[in-house]
Amino acid sequence: MSRREPDHLTSAHQVLDILYDISQLLNTQLDKETLATCVSMIEAGVNPEALAAVVQELKRENLALNVQNSNGR
Amino acid sequence: MSSVHLESLVTAFIPQARNDQSLRDDLITRCGEILNSHIGHSPETDIGYLADSIKRNLLNTSPNGVPTLRFSNLLSRLLEQPVLSRKHASLLFLHALSASQASVSKGHGALPSLSIPTAPRQYQSPRNATPSDLSSPSNGPKRKSKADLLREYRAKNEKSHIPEALLLRDTLYLLQGISGKYVQFLSVKDPDPNQLVFKEDSRHIISASTKALVLRLAEVGYLYIRVDAFVRESEGKPGIGMIEQSLCHHLQSQLTEYYRLIAVLESQMSSTVPDDDRLDPQQQQPQQKDSREQETGLTLKRLDVWIQEWRLRMRMMSVCVEGARETHGGALVNLIHGYADNGDPFVRKFTDQLLEEVSKPFFATLHKWLFSGDLNDPFSEFFVAVDPELAHLQYVHQSSGGHLGGDGGFGGLGEAEDMAGERDSGLKLWESKYRFHKEMLPAFVGEAFGRKIFSTGKSLNFIRYSCQDSDWVATREKLSNTGGTLQYSDIAGLERSIDTAYQIASRRLFDIFFEKYGLLDHLLALKQYLLLGHGDFADQLMEALGPNLARPANTLYRHNLTATLEAAIRQSSAQNDPPDVVRRLDARMLEYSHGEIGWDVFTLEYKVDAPIDTVLDSGAMVKYLKLFNHLWKIKRIESTLSKGWMRIAGGARTFLRLQDLNPDWHKVRITMGEMIHFIRQMEAYCQLEVIECSWKILLDFVQKKEGDLDALIKAHRAYLDRMVKKVLLSSPKAGREENMLNQVRELFSIILQFREATDDFYNFSLSESAYRDSERDNERGIYTGLAREPRHGPHTLNDILSRVREYGTMFSEKMQTLVQGLQTHPDLDCRFLAVRLSFSDFYKSRREHKS
Numbered sequence: 001m002s003r004r005e006p007d008h009l010t011s012a013h014q015v016l017d018i019l020y021d022i023s024q025l026l027n028t029q030l031d032k033e034t035l036a037t038c039v040s041m042i043e044a045g046v047n048p049e050a051l052a053a054v055v056q057e058l059k060r061e062n063l064a065l066n067v068q069n070s071n072g073r
Numbered sequence: 074m075s076s077v078h079l080e081s082l083v084t085a086f087i088p089q090a091r092n093d094q095s096l097r098d099d100l101i102t103r104c105g106e107i108l109n110s111h112i113g114h115s116p117e118t119d120i121g122y123l124a125d126s127i128k129r130n131l132l133n134t135s136p137n138g139v140p141t142l143r144f145s146n147l148l149s150r151l152l153e154q155p156v157l158s159r160k161h162a163s164l165l166f167l168h169a170l171s172a173s174q175a176s177v178s179k180g181h182g183a184l185p186s187l188s189i190p191t192a193p194r195q196y197q198s199p200r201n202a203t204p205s206d207l208s209s210p211s212n213g214p215k216r217k218s219k220a221d222l223l224r225e226y227r228a229k230n231e232k233s234h235i236p237e238a239l240l241l242r243d244t245l246y247l248l249q250g251i252s253g254k255y256v257q258f259l260s261v262k263d264p265d266p267n268q269l270v271f272k273e274d275s276r277h278i279i280s281a282s283t284k285a286l287v288l289r290l291a292e293v294g295y296l297y298i299r300v301d302a303f304v305r306e307s308e309g310k311p312g313i314g315m316i317e318q319s320l321c322h323h324l325q326s327q328l329t330e331y332y333r334l335i336a337v338l339e340s341q342m343s344s345t346v347p348d349d350d351r352l353d354p355q356q357q358q359p360q361q362k363d364s365r366e367q368e369t370g371l372t373l374k375r376l377d378v379w380i381q382e383w384r385l386r387m388r389m390m391s392v393c394v395e396g397a398r399e400t401h402g403g404a405l406v407n408l409i410h411g412y413a414d415n416g417d418p419f420v421r422k423f424t425d426q427l428l429e430e431v432s433k434p435f436f437a438t439l440h441k442w443l444f445s446g447d448l449n450d451p452f453s454e455f456f457v458a459v460d461p462e463l464a465h466l467q468y469v470h471q472s473s474g475g476h477l478g479g480d481g482g483f484g485g486l487g488e489a490e491d492m493a494g495e496r497d498s499g500l501k502l503w504e505s506k507y508r509f510h511k512e513m514l515p516a517f518v519g520e521a522f523g524r525k526i527f528s529t530g531k532s533l534n535f536i537r538y539s540c541q542d543s544d545w546v547a548t549r550e551k552l553s554n555t556g557g558t559l560q561y562s563d564i565a566g567l568e569r570s571i572d573t574a575y576q577i578a579s580r581r582l583f584d585i586f587f588e589k590y591g592l593l594d595h596l597l598a599l600k601q602y603l604l605l606g607h608g609d610f611a612d613q614l615m616e617a618l619g620p621n622l623a624r625p626a627n628t629l630y631r632h633n634l635t636a637t638l639e640a641a642i643r644q645s646s647a648q649n650d651p652p653d654v655v656r657r658l659d660a661r662m663l664e665y666s667h668g669e670i671g672w673d674v675f676t677l678e679y680k681v682d683a684p685i686d687t688v689l690d691s692g693a694m695v696k697y698l699k700l701f702n703h704l705w706k707i708k709r710i711e712s713t714l715s716k717g718w719m720r721i722a723g724g725a726r727t728f729l730r731l732q733d734l735n736p737d738w739h740k741v742r743i744t745m746g747e748m749i750h751f752i753r754q755m756e757a758y759c760q761l762e763v764i765e766c767s768w769k770i771l772l773d774f775v776q777k778k779e780g781d782l783d784a785l786i787k788a789h790r791a792y793l794d795r796m797v798k799k800v801l802l803s804s805p806k807a808g809r810e811e812n813m814l815n816q817v818r819e820l821f822s823i824i825l826q827f828r829e830a831t832d833d834f835y836n837f838s839l840s841e842s843a844y845r846d847s848e849r850d851n852e853r854g855i856y857t858g859l860a861r862e863p864r865h866g867p868h869t870l871n872d873i874l875s876r877v878r879e880y881g882t883m884f885s886e887k888m889q890t891l892v893q894g895l896q897t898h899p900d901l902d903c904r905f906l907a908v909r910l911s912f913s914d915f916y917k918s919r920r921e922h923k924s
Binding site: 011021023039052059 | 078079081082083085086087088089100103104107108109110127131140143144147148150151154155156157158159162163164165166167168169170171
């Protein structure tokens with residue numbers, strides 16, 4: 001069991017690496033950490049398309065805030 | 074749990090929210106709402122489909138294919154990993170994100186384009202957006218390029234290019250074989266890729282390069298029309314072959330794939346061009362709206378790339394279609410096979426696929442033919458064709474077999490006539506019921522194997538229908554066990570099963586012929602009776618028939634002949650032969666004309682029935698009769714001579730004591746000795762050197778049990794031909810085949826005449842001696858009988874002697890020419906005969922002596 005745990009960890013890392021590569025390829029502009037969070041959410045059963053919408057929403061929000069800030073400055 | 078994740082997401086994306094508690098809460102609730110909503114629940118869970126759509130997107134953004142390849146690579150690695158349980162969902166997430174990303178980022182202009190060649194376009198001023206001058210982005214804004222000048226010139230003349238999107242739409246129509254608005258096929262019925270009409274109105278022109286591109290694309294449309302027309306035509310046509318049907322099916326499925334491609338392309342185009350109005354040619358520069366759409370959308374050049382593979386495929390299909398119009402069945406398979414040997418792997422693969430499909434019905438027919446001998450070929454596509462006239466003649470055996478079975482002795486005249494009609498059907502059935510069509514034979518089978526297949530099926534069919542074989546079921550079971558399924562991709566297996574089937578079928582047929590129908594017995598009987606192998610039988614027959622045969626032919630009666638024949642059989646060792654053989658023997662007279670005597674027309678006959686008559690066909694029987702005729706003649710001469718010799722020799726010793734005639738008698742005996750030598754040598758040559766040797770060869774073949782019925786027929790024919798050739802001394806020179814035979818026949822008639830002359834001489838001597846005896850008695854004064862008639866004068870004696878001498882010298886001369894002819898005969902055996910006839914150069918030295 002103790003031997004399998006690190007195995008599990010490394011393979012999880014590999015998966016994440018691959019997914020990150022794909023996300024780079026697809027130009028999603030997610031960093032690795034965020035991707036990890038999203039994937040774990042999806043694994044937990046979250047609707048992927050809805051999650052995509054959330055990410056989209058958040059990005060837009062961030063942008064709007066930035067614009068506000070820059071305007072405010 | 075998900076709220077924790079949400080929070081981390083929010084803070085990751087919006088740094089401000091880390092400090093602002095209310096903003097954070099607000100965002101989290103909003104996100105939670107979105108998550109709980111049911112947006113975009115896509116029903117598909119097929120990862121392959123998803124991967125495809127991602128690949129398509131990637132390909133659209135960068136047509137060089139590198140990212141696509143990379144994606145496939147990554148995907149396969151991902152699929153190997155065991156950790157993730159919802160790979161599909163993750164992938165879908167990324168895909169959704171990327172798709173929306175593209176639409177969001179459109180507004181920014183900060184998107185790094187993946188497609189390298191189009192990258193500079195984004196930075197161009199909208200003025201330069203037409204594709205023609207996009208290639209000069211660096212100096213474009215600074216000074217006017219030639220293209221700019223050209224466009225200005227055109228603008229002055231109020232002429233402009235038709236926007237590419239419109240042409241694109243037309244081209245897509247062309248690909249489906251439909252004329253577009255601006256580009257049309259010249260004629261719909263017989264479209265030709267080189268006969269495109271470009272509709273240019275006064276203000277719009279199409280540049281030559283675009284025309285060339287459209288022409289290239291239109292070729293596919295043109296080919297499509299042809300293929301499609303063929304498929305449609307074939308669907309409606311009655312009586313179309315199965316191979317063609319399967320070809321049509323294959324083409325149809327290819328076309329369906331083609332439709333799919335067109336549909337995808339169309340959807341691509343419509344995503345580029347959302348509404349038609351915008352693309353009205355009046356509007357000057359539609360591309361200007363967003364040049365980036367060209368990166369994802371469709372252009373003529375991209376279309377060309379997409380269609381590239383299909384162009385090749387369409388060409389192949391069109392070639393097949395062209396071929397299919399003229400050829401049929403197996404020849405069609407052959408035609409397609411002709412393209413299989415191609416260095417281009419694409420062409421090879423396509424052809425292989427096509428062949429696999431197309432040859433299926435062929436192999437179905439082949440299987441049936443090879444393993445059960447049934448030809449199931451309703452459209453005559455197989456390389457074996459049945460003769461419709463002979464197809465019904467399958468049951469000959471039953472009818473004629475019944476005839477002979479019920480008829481214990483020699484067949485009656487009427488029945489014989491009946492059977493003669495059916496007689497030749499065995500061989501005819503075997504040889505021409507099925508015919509081999511070489512042009513229909515697929516090349517991948519090879520002709521040797523084709524012949525084997527042909528022969529195997531024919532044998533099976535023959536066993537089944539002509540031999541009425543009850544063991545048939547067992548054989549068939551054995552056969553079907555050996556063969557798996559036959560198909561194009563397994564040629565080696567096909568050859569193997571052909572070989573086995575061939576061997577089994579041939580062996581079976583051999584067994585049937587030799588064991589069930591006793592072919593060897595019949596062959597032996599023919600040799601013994603018709604070729605006079607039974608010496609005692611021949612002698613008996615000669616003795617019994619001789620006096621009868623000397624009479625004119627029209628005084629002979631068949632029943633007398635058959636009775637004599639029966640007597641001869643009973644008195645000779647022939648009576649030990651199996652009754653089945655003996656009852657087939659019959660004596661008969663040939664057609665005779667006026668003046669012929671019995672010797673000329675008498676013949677023995679041996680009757681065979683189906684299926685033995687396949688080997689012993691009527692042609693072979695004629696040859697046997699010819700041989701019999703000749704051998705019978707030799708026999709006749711021989712017996713005549715030996716009888717004459719006995720008379721002379723015996724008579725001379727006992728009562729022919731005429732001193733003055735002794736020298737003449739001596740000469741007669743010498744001549745007769747010469748003749749006897751000749752006839753004995755002839756006989757020995759025919760029996761020992763020709764018949765027995767040929768028989769040995771035939772027997773060797775039979776014991777080997779190799780080859781099929783054809784080989785057997787051939788072997789028997791060779792046997793017979795060899796005998797005919799050598800016994801009848803025929804020479805290969807055209808027109809002079811019978812030269813030698815005629816000389817020999819002349820010699821025979823000379824011998825007969827000589828014999829007559831010697832008979833006369835004998836009678837003369839007899840009466841002369843009786844006369845002299847009575848004269849002597851008178852001198853002694855004893856009366857021994859009535860006064861004799863006056864003796865024949867010396868005139869009669871001279872006449873007889875001159876005849877004897879004449880025939881003697883004539884014989885000698887003829888013999889010399891015969892020997893001379895035989896010495897230069899091309900056949901070695903015949904030359905040996907010459908040596909035997911002219912032993913120790915008897916005739917040669919005589920000629921030299923004479924000269």
